[in-house]
Amino acid sequence: MSGPSTYDPKTGIEKWLDARLPIIRLAHDSFVSYPTPRNLNYFWTFGAILTFCLVTQIVTGIVLAMHYVPSIDHAFASVQRIERDVPYGWLIQNIHAVGASMFFLAVYIHMFRGLYYGSYKAPREVLWILxxxxxxxxxxxxxxxYTLPWGQMSFWGATVITNILGAVPVVGEPIKQWLMGGFSIDNPTLNRFFSLHYLLPFVIFGVTILHVWALHVSGQNNPAGVDVKSADDTVPFTPYATVKDLFALAVFLLMFAVFVFYMPDALGHADNYIPGNPLVTPPEIVPEWYLLPFYAILRAITFNIGPIDSKLGGVIAMFGAIAVLFVLPWLDTSKVRSMRYRPWAQRFFLVFVVACFALGWCGGQNPAKAVYQAGDYSQVVTYKAADGTEATRTFAAHTPEELAIAVRAWEQDNPGAEGKAAAVVEPFKFTVETFSQLLTAYYFAFFLIILPVLGLRETPRRVPDTIAKAVLDGSKAAAE
Ligand code: HEM
Known part of the structure; x- marks a missing residue:
């Protein structure tokens, strides 16, 4: 895609190196002369931002590992020591913790971008799968x-997630024990989690190299979703994409810095400042914000489906929600790549984005909580009135707790009435659980039904023949 190399070594050293290891040629052809579609918008800067996030996490992580102690007796205190005593430890620790959130924020924008502009479609399937x-x-x-600081959320989060593995029939339990290095989350678990946490970012780094390699083979997609046809459609990577990437990165870093310096704990959970204690379960166990949508999907399956019990069903749904992304290139049947020209796909996509946010919200709520409640809880109490006849009184309150308090208060004020309370009548409630179930259904329907069917039935708008034409059409429309 990048065409024949345009690198021309000038100095003697460059020529010498180029004949032995053409690494400058590789960098030049990939990041200087590389032809990029001329209509890329700011959503195409997130690949560079992600690369920055990955490197930042690795560098800060290595420094943290120099001071961190992977033992259940010292882990919590060692993180505190990093934050208080190690020179600039607070900064490194904040960057690493906030950086994880920023990394996910950027990756979600990157993924939604890919979904909207059809970047997963041929010939970029392997790029997408990577x-x-x-x-x-x-x-x-x-x-x-998240388990490493060994706070309450670390310990209990690890307990919940490893228990999930145990739900898998036959192999689940042995895998769980093998992973934990025992029968519960303990010192061996922390040791192996630390070891794997150190290893995986380098694996991510390796896969990212393949990802960018695949990108350079197929070439970048673009907002119009049409292929590059001539030199008119492209501009050289440097300075155009380089400057745009750097500007976007600077803006991203400003937001990153606001979190690091002014609210480093805003995205975390307060309970993780309590040392992990196997004897005290926190009132609520919630993952970090970026995993909440999947947590909501896991909890949405509260019913058995044939031989599959609800717990296993939840695990299948949760992993299925990610697995469906892998086969997406073959689910979307549309011949038009970019949703810019697909009016109906745009609408369903918008609902999909809202559904993902709503799932995230549900993941952080108590499933029994009412999203909408029509009327109040009520209870009829029959009692002996002052004249000896039987009378009734109806109590109503917004929550069962408030209702019980009202009835008890009345009974205490009227000791001789000997009231007999009927069963509590519940109002119609639309709970977080039901909401999550509907959203989960939409999540899967979007991939498994909407995209396959819509691709065959939708009449797209007219797609421009070339990128250059798409740009000219855009500027003509802007001038009008
Ligand atoms: C460590 C994480 C990642 C890094 C460093 C990374 C890096 C990059 C870079 C540098 C580009 C080219 C610039 C751009 O299009 O923004 C790119 C493109 C792309 N990435 Fe990623 N990526 C990451 C994760 C992901 C994930 C999780 C997905 C999807 C599941 C994904 C899908 C794509 C696709 C489809 C393209 C081609 C976009 C196009 O040309 O339209 N990437 N990535």
């Missing part, structure tokens, strides 16, 4: 990393 592999590895790495 991205999915990176995403899976990121989830694993983040989960392992």
């Amino acid at each position: 991205g999915c592999v990176i995403y899976l590895l990121m989830v694993g790495t983040a989960f392992l990393g």
Whole structure:
């Protein structure tokens, strides 16, 4: 795609090296003369931002590992020591912890970009699949990393997730024990989690190299989703993409810095400042924000499906939600790549994005909580009135707790009434659980039904023949 090399070594040293290891030629052809579509928008800067995030996590992680102690007796205190005593330890620790969130923020924008502009479609299937592999590895790495400070959420999060593995029939339990190095989360678990947390980012690095290699073979997609046809459609990577990437990175870094310097704990959970204690379960166990949508999908399956019990069903749904991304290139049947020209796909995509946010919200809520409640909880109490006849009184309150308090208060104020309370009548409630179930259904329907069917039935808008034409059309429309 990048065409014949345009690198021309000038100095003697460059010529000498080029004849032995053409590494400058590789860098030049990949990041200087590389032809990029001329219509790329700022969504195409997130690949560079992600590369920056990955390197930052690796560098800060290596420094943290110099001071961190992977033992259940010292892990929590060693992180505190890094934050308080190690020179600039607070900065390194904040960058690493906030950096994980920033990494996921960037990867989600990168993935939604790919979805909207059809970057997963031929000939970029392998590029997309490698991205999915990176995403899976990121989830694993983040989960392992979160256990390391050995706070309450670290310990209990690890307990919940390893228990999930145990739900897999036959092999689940042995794998769980093998991973934990025993029968519960303990010192051996922390040791192996630390070891794997150190290893996986380098695996991500390796897969990222393949990802970018695949990108350079197929060439970049673009907002119009049409292939590069002539030199008119492209501009050289440097200075155009380089400057745009650097500007976007600077803006991203400003936001990153606001979190690091002003609210480093805003994205975490307060309970992780309590040392992990196997004897005290926190009132709520929630993962980090970036895993909440998948946690909501896991909890949405509260019913058995034939021989599959609800627990295993939840695990299948959760992994299925990621697995479906791998086969996406073959699910979307549309001949038009970019949703810019697909009016119906755009609408369903918008609902999909909202559904993902809503799933994230559900993941952080108590499943029994009402999203919508029509009316109040009520209870009829029959009692003996002052004249000896039987009378009734109806109590109503927004929550069962408030109702019980109201009834008890009345009974205490009227000791002789000897009231008999009927069963509590519940109002119609639309719970977080039901909401998550509907959203989960939409999540899967989007990939398995909407995209395959829509691709065959939708009439797209007229797609420009070339990228150059798409740009000219855009500027003509802007001028009008
Ligand atoms: C460590 C994480 C990742 C890094 C460093 C990374 C890096 C990059 C870079 C540098 C590009 C080219 C610039 C751009 O299009 O923004 C790119 C493109 C792309 N990435 Fe990633 N990526 C990562 C994760 C992912 C994930 C998780 C997916 C999807 C599941 C993905 C899918 C894609 C696709 C489809 C393209 C081609 C986009 C196009 O040309 O339209 N990447 N990536």
